[in-house]
Structure formats: structure tokens, C-alpha cells
Amino acid sequence: MIKLEHISKSFKTKNNSVCALDDISLEIHDGEIFGIIGKSGVGKSTLLKILSLSIMYDTGTYTLMDIDVKTLTHKDKVKLLQNTSFIYQNFSLLYNLNVLDNVSLPLKLRGVDKLTRHQKAREMLAFVGLDSKALDYPITLSGGEAQRISIARALITDPKLLFLDEPTSALDEETAYDILKLIRKLHETFKPTIVFVSHQIQSIKYLCDRVMMLGDNKIKHIGKIDKLSTLSTTYDAIWGDRL
Numbered sequence: 001m002i003k004l005e006h007i008s009k010s011f012k013t014k015n016n017s018v019c020a021l022d023d024i025s026l027e028i029h030d031g032e033i034f035g036i037i038g039k040s041g042v043g044k045s046t047l048l049k050i051l052s053l054s055i056m057y058d059t060g061t062y063t064l065m066d067i068d069v070k071t072l073t074h075k076d077k078v079k080l081l082q083n084t085s086f087i088y089q090n091f092s093l094l095y096n097l098n099v100l101d102n103v104s105l106p107l108k109l110r111g112v113d114k115l116t117r118h119q120k121a122r123e124m125l126a127f128v129g130l131d132s133k134a135l136d137y138p139i140t141l142s143g144g145e146a147q148r149i150s151i152a153r154a155l156i157t158d159p160k161l162l163f164l165d166e167p168t169s170a171l172d173e174e175t176a177y178d179i180l181k182l183i184r185k186l187h188e189t190f191k192p193t194i195v196f197v198s199h200q201i202q203s204i205k206y207l208c209d210r211v212m213m214l215g216d217n218k219i220k221h222i223g224k225i226d227k228l229s230t231l232s233t234t235y236d237a238i239w240g241d242r243l
């Protein structure tokens with residue numbers, strides 16, 4: 001599905017150039033959950049932006065769904081991106097729209113009629129367990145609820161490829177675990193390929209089949225990991241049986 005060969009990317013600043021990624025080669029297989037981990041500034045988000053065609057790389061080759069992305073016309077690119085969705089740390093909901101309109105927005109942008117898109121949005125809201133919030137506005141939601149809504153919005157287009165950039169880092173540990181469980185459930189149900197960026201080792205171990213560790217803007221390590229079946233995050237886990 002995704003193949004990167006010797007990808008490098010620098011950003012030009014006023015006086016110099018910052019290397020964000022240096023010689024990245026990797027493959028991400030259909031249907032897997034691929035993790036990217038590393039310290040702040042190592043290039044995780046830059047890599048995700050390249051993978052999701054939001055920015056271009058300087059050198060190397062990127063093959064997405066068997067197509068060299070440098071050969072894509074604008075029209076091809078738009079078509080390819082219809083199969084992808086993005087979930088961010090800060091939820092990125094539109095505050096002037098209610099939950100139902102937020103979730104159905106990607107279908108509106110694709111020209112789907114109101115009745116159909118609202119029907120599908122309600123299905124997605126039921127999937128994330130928040131159908132009762134359909135007519136509420138994002139300002140009234142907790143962080144965990146807002147992230148569930150943004151997941152419902154990401155799923156409404158049946159994406160084959162999902163990019164998640166630190167989706168739980170704005171949440172407390174227990175709520176983050178609920179979101180990780182939801183991501184597992186959506187993966188089991190819809191089977192998209194997922195690229196999951198996180199600096200939280202436990203989250204990576206809970207979700208991912210394979211992981212790449214970035215350091216100094218290069219690949220430090222890439223390989224399989226043993227998935228954790230559960231995470232212990234409840235506050236009483238600190239005291240165990242004594243509570």
C-alpha cells in the first residue's frame with residue numbers, strides 16, 4: 001500500500017535549512033496498524049504529512065497504492081485522497097456546526113444529499129457511542145467525546161487508509177485508553193490500514209503490529225512488536241488490592 005524509498009525532506013527557514021527527515025525507506029502493508037514513535041522534533045508529523053500528500057518530499061520515491069505519487073495529476077491526487085482520513089490531537093471540529101453536521105461534512109464536500117449524509121452520520125455516531133450528542137455543539141463536548149466525534153467524521157467516507165497524529169495526547173490516561181479501544185474496534189470492523197503516530201510507548205504497544213522508531217530524523221529501528229491485549233490505566237491500579 002505504502003512504499004517509501006530514500007525519502008528526505010528539509011524545510012527552508014529565513015537563514016538556513018532544517019533537515020526534518022533523512023533517508024527514510026519503509027513499507028506499510030495493507031490492513032496493518034503501523035506505529036511511528038520518537039521524541040519531539042524527529043519528523044513524525046512531517047512523515048505523516050508526506051504520507052498523506054499534504055506536503056512534498058525533496059528526494060526519494062513514494063509509491064502509494066501502486067502509484068508513484070510524483071506522477072499524480074491534481075485530479076488523481078484528489079481521487080486518491082478520497083480513500084484517506086486524518087485524525088489529529090486537537091480534534092479539529094468546526095465550532096459553528098453541530099455534531100451531526102461536523103460528522104457529515106466530508107460527505108457534504110463530496111456532494112452527497114442531506115438525508116443520506118445525516119443518515120450515515122447517525123450510523124457513525126452510534127458506532128462511536130455518541131448518537132445522543134447529534135444536535136449538540138462541539139463547545140459542549142469533553143475532550144474524549146470530541147475525539148470520538150472526530151473519529152466518526154473520519155470514518156464516514158469508509159477510508160482505506162487512516163492517519164492518526166497523536167490522537168490521545170490531549171487526553172487523560174483513562175480516556176486515552178477508551179479512544180485506543182475504539183481505534184482497535186474500528187480497525188476490526190472496517191479494516192483500514194492505519195498509520196499511528198505517538199510518543200506514548202504503551203499506546204504503540206497496545207495498537208500496533210509494527211513500529212518504526214525515529215531518532216535524529218532518521219530510522220533508528222523498525223520491526224514487529226508483541227501487542228498488549230490490555231492496558232492498566234485506572235487510578236486504583238496504583239494501589240492494587242489495597243483499595
Ligand SMILES: Nc1ncnc2c1ncn2[C@@H]1O[C@H](COP(=O)(O)OP(=O)(O)OP(=O)(O)O)[C@@H](O)[C@H]1O
Pocket residue numbers: 011012013018019020038039040041042043044045046047199
Ligand atoms: N513548516 C515547517 N517549516 C520549518 N521547519 C519545520 C516545518 N515543519 C516542521 N519543521 C521542523 O522539522 C522538524 C520535524 O518536525 P515535526 O513536526 O515533523 O516533528 P515531530 O516529530 O512531529 O514533533 P512533535 O512530537 O513535537 O509533534 C523540526 O525540527 C521542526 O522544527
Ligand SMILES: [Mg+2]
Pocket residue numbers: 044045046
Ligand atoms: Mg508532531
